[in-house]
Amino acid sequence: MARLISLEEKIGPGTAFVCGLQHVLAMFVGIITPPLIIGGALGLSTGDAAFLVSMALFTSGITTFVQVRRFGGIGSGLLSVQGTSFTFVPLALEAGRAGGVSLILGLTILCAPVEIIFSRFIGVARKLFPPVVTGSVIMLIGISLIRVGMFDLAGGVGAEDFGSFGNLAMGFFVMVVIILFTVFGRGFVRMVSIAFGLISGYILAALLGWIDFSPVGQADIFTFPAPLRFGLDFNLVYLLPWIVGYAVTSIETIGDLTATSTVSNEPVKGPIYIKRLQGGVLADGLGSIFAGLFNAMPNTTFSQNNGVIKLTGMASRRAGLVVALLLTLLGLFPKIAAIISVMPKPVLGGATLVLFATVTVAGLRLVITDGLNPRKELILAITLALGLGATMAPETFAHLESFAGENSLMKGILGSIKIVLQSGVAVAGITATTLNLLLPKEKFE
Secondary structure: OOOOEOOOOOOOHHHHHHHHHHHHHHHHHHHHHHHHHHHHHOOOOHHHHHHHHHHHHHHHHHHHHHHHHOEOOEOOOOOOOEEEOHHHHHHHHHHHHHHHHHHHHHHHHHHOHHHHHHOOOHHHHHHHOOHHHHHHHHHHHHHHHHHHHHHHHOOOOOOOOOOOHHHHHHHHHHHHHHHHHHHHOOOHHHHOHHHHHHHHHHHHHHHOOOOOOHHHHHOOOOOOOOOOOOOOOOOHHHHHHHHHHHHHHHHHHHHHHHHHHHHOOOOOOOHHHHHHHHHHHHHHHHHHHHHHHOOOOOEEEOOHHHHHHHHHOEOOHHHHHHHHHHHHHHHOOHHHHHHHHOOOHHHHHHHHHHHHHHHHHHHHHHHOOOOOOHHHHHHHHHHHHHHHHHHHOHHHHOOHHHHHOOOHHHHHHHHHHHHHHOOHHHHHHHHHHHHHHHOOHHHHO
16 A cells, blocks of 8 residues: 655645546535536526536635635645535525525525534534434435435426436436446546446437537636625525534534544544644635535535545645645636536436435444444434434425414414424434433433
8 A cells, every 4th residue: 555645745746636636536426416406406597507516616616725725723724625515405405496596595604604603612512413413314314315316317307208218227327337337446436436427327318419518509618706696595494404404514524524634644632633623614614605605505525535535645735725726627617517517317316316325324324333222223213204204294294383373473483493394404403413412321221
């Protein structure tokens, strides 16, 4: 195994570029998938969907630069890259259907201070949200998104050829390619198997004449980011689910930064480690505000890039700065985003179905980090039961406001509670946290 290139070690431009490109390839699908899902679900034009993809890449580049470079107390200073968080995809779908992209961006900015506050209380946060809590919520996020991936695989909601043989065959073709690369690939090739699946499906769809490339020709060669292009909107009834989402993301970031420190041979205890956690979570929160202003969803650290560090033995900060540069440049060239945004739904669905399943498994792995016991099993079971119940049957709470009778104040309060109860992520977060605090450990020993 090659020796580890340490965090502070200087490397040549060529080496930095190659290593940075590997990180970009490993995280690229994760960055572009959320805006593609949101754009498709909200029925945005190809141009607007492409713009969302561009801004997701651009903001990921800028926030990665801050996270890696570290300015004062902002950023971890590790080779820890940033990208659009999957945690907020189900929340964004709910908010987007109610108030469009402007409401998604408004909530992104309004609730980001939760993470900023968390950064000041790292110790308390880790005790309040142990792996069994965050893992349960992440599992719920993955499971709830599988439905979105399945609909896309069949052609997309409302498609005239929904469920046609061609759509299903294309989606399963992408899945088979991913499986083959995962089984027979080695090292980095295995890590980017989902990207290979997307590329293979895209090429096949183009050869079959499924893709209309006219939006690519119409797209500008270069664009300057347009802050608040979709405007901002706020609706306090969606506040609690997004607060829960940011709480979950904060704990994920702590875990990711700990993993990055480990694979980089950096301290995982002591003052340096704590400062990196505080700076990293703070950069997450401030980066999400920046992302909202520039038309993107919340940004967070990407865990898969720790695998790239482990495989390549490259932990130098200079490689992280190259990642930031590449992502920023990709976001400034709309034709790249346009090429991505015309991807047929079955191709995207075949890849995201696998991707969301891996999110679910990652959550399960987090739950059983230090073993599984009856207490954890109970927390996980009740959390999934109520969280999935709220996701699959939100109409259960449709008449909650009627309990208030003619009292307008109570109607407003119950209306807000209804929105929370119809969010599977919020229900899962509240349930897991409450059970973890209330269930006495000694009763299960």
